[in-house]
Amino acid sequence: MFRLKRKSKKNISYQKKLSIVVILLMLLLPLGKVNLYSYAATTESKKICIKESVEKGKFFAKTYTLDINTACSLVAKIKAKGIGTNLRLTIYGDCPDYFLGHNDLPVKILEKDAKGNVGGVLRTNHIMMADRYHLVVQSVNAIQENRTIELDFECKKIGVEDCDYSKIYLNNTKATATDFNIKNKKTHKFLLSGFREQKDISDYYKIHINKAGYLSLRFRTISNTGNVPFSLCMHSASKNKPYVVFKNPGKKFKAKLMKVTSGDYYLKVLANNSIKNHQIVYSLSVSKTENIKSVSINRKRLSLYCLQGYTTGKLTSAVNGKKSNSNNVVFRSSRSNVVSVSKAGKLTA
Incomplete structure (x- = not known):
């Protein structure tokens, strides 16, 4: 009756170039x-x-x-x-x-x-x-x-995050890589462009891991007007050997769960030179996570009645044998017209 679902958990002003233009x-x-x-x-x-x-x-x-x-x-x-x-x-x-x-x-x-x-x-x-x-x-x-x-x-x-000239030029090199927030577990939409006034064929992101654990990476294409080859590569700042390489992702997410040690890492998204007069919109999600081996709840069966004192109940969950909270596990009812359930696991008949 109940389904458990794991909850998936940049600002620089554009300074226009000064120029004197005489236009007839x-x-x-x-x-x-x-x-x-x-x-x-x-x-x-x-x-x-x-x-x-x-x-x-x-x-x-x-x-x-x-x-x-x-x-x-x-x-x-x-x-x-x-x-x-x-x-x-x-x-x-x-x-x-x-x-x-x-x-x-x-x-x-x-x-x-x-x-x-x-x-x-x-x-x-x-x-x-x-x-x-x-x-x-x-x-x-x-x-x-x-x-x-x-x-x-x-x-x-059009909902892409690098939406102005300062942002699209900002992280074109490793030296200017932007910090990627891995705590908010957000799925981002970014742009690569080969048009003359934009000139953005690469994006670099920096990730800091303060404690060893697992990193989840998801990457897909939203649109690619010229079917331009492009790829994502992740490597440690201290090692050149790549952790993961995704080439030409499709509309469905390519995903990788990696065990990482503490330190800095770089992500590079790079388009082929054939991107001239084309654009790529891609989706990227990177988050610190656990290697989930088991998810359980405290009750397999529960009786509720339309009587005072018997209309509510409570479910609690555990991930890898440890008690979880509402930020980690979300409860949903398959028949909410019979029994509703809150995100925290409170049941109401």
Whole structure:
């Protein structure tokens, strides 16, 4: 009736490079008199939805801005009826390596149909770092009729922990390895990237073991857009011989339980050079644990009744012959409508 389940038990600011950039936006815009405006969304909204009135005989060009504090993908959607000209969309960021002037930014020409209608979508083609991003909307020629342009510019959050430029650059070498917390037993999601503005093909983590015992390591692929070969290697700081090597993990976790002595250890996650213009999202969990040989409870059978004084009971557990606590073992009822059980083992009929 009862199932026992073992409970599975980084902040540096991004300092933008200072640079003096002279941009002749008129080179990107069609000929004609153009006024450039900017509309900004708040950090909380992550989305701009707006309708713009456009005037016959005039060129249109405006910039829309999103301040993003998480890793994300960006999507811009445009719909305009009867404007009679193509629209050019461009997305760029404040990061100097993703600024105007680079030839690999997301750009798209939305072409008018026979009725002069324009519509379409522009998306970023990879996971973006937290930053300020801008969408430039420009008419290729003058607007043909007084009309309205409907625009949505939004961020879709992607839950990776190295979500900004400081974090993605931080632990690219053994000398700058980040400390890995093995006490919280958390499963982490990290990113490797071969895109020009990110350049992160390796991650290094440092683990400190203060007492000999067992270490549990779990590793899997969440996404790998180019099927890029990559691997994880763990070795002691005092020895070059690897404890474990995982190559090209699939969607299911590869797991290893290792007996370790006290000291420092390093984890290295490394992608093949073919990662250029690709990204890998991987999941990693490392925790100090026990080598579990047995789990038992104090009662195999227990009678409860819908009578005062007989509606509750208590289960206790032992791991490897030693009494455990609610942080180590979780109780669950297979028929909670008959008998419920708390995480600590209290039964209620």
